Amino acid sequence: MSEAKQNRVILARYKVPAANLEKVKALLQEMQFLSLQEEGCLVYQPHQTVEDPCTIVLYEVYKDDAAINAHRDSDHFQTIALGQIVPLLESRAVEILSQF
Incomplete structure (x- = not known):
């Protein structure tokens, strides 16, 4: 299978100040x-770590690279994720994974 046709997984790790946690959780819901309504988004699931509830891990699965690009270009990603969530975070790390 060519790489362009493989599902892609995004793992995003957010460190959220306690004062912003409930707001970030509501925005992630x-x-x-909205993301699950995208044609190429197969999974979009936020999680909190057990050891530190202020650490949120997003697990996302997309059909391919084009679906990731469509997600990143979407109005909701631009306005909610980048415009509202990211400014509330202490840190953010994002990885894109592929199967081997």
């Missing part, structure tokens, strides 16, 4: 609802 909105992102989840």
Whole structure:
């Protein structure tokens, strides 16, 4: 299978100040609802780590690279994720994974 046709997984790790946690969680629920309506988004699931509830890990699966690009270009990603969530974070790390 060519790489361009493989599912892609995104793991995003957010460190959220305690004062912003409930707001970020609410915004992520909105992102989840909107992202799952995208044709290429197969999974969009936020998680909190057990050891530190202020650490959120997003697990996302997309059909291919084009689906990731469509997600990143979407109005909800631009306005909610980048415009509202990212400014509330202490840190953000994003990895894109492929199967081997």
